[in-house]
Amino acid sequence: MPPTLLAAETVRPTEAAINDQIRTLMNHPASAERTEEYVRLLTLWARAGTVVAGRCGELGGH
Known part of the structure; x- marks a missing residue:
């Protein structure tokens, strides 16, 4: 299986980018x-969501 484009230690991907990678991954055999x-x-x-939620909180959003 080819490696994904997202590297955990070097990139802060968006949730949408990660969702795309998950969709692609699900096309591979189990x-x-x-x-x-x-x-x-x-x-x-989960980390991407935490970062976004933290920033919203800093801006006074929910």
Whole structure:
């Protein structure tokens, strides 16, 4: 399976970019590697959401 374009340590991807990577990943056959990559992408997605939520809070939004 080819590696995804998003690197956890070097890029702060948006939730939309991560969603696109997850959709692409789901087109690959089920495997341990796909599961590991899915977990990694979900972790990135959660971090991206946390960053956005934190910034909204700083600006007085919800």
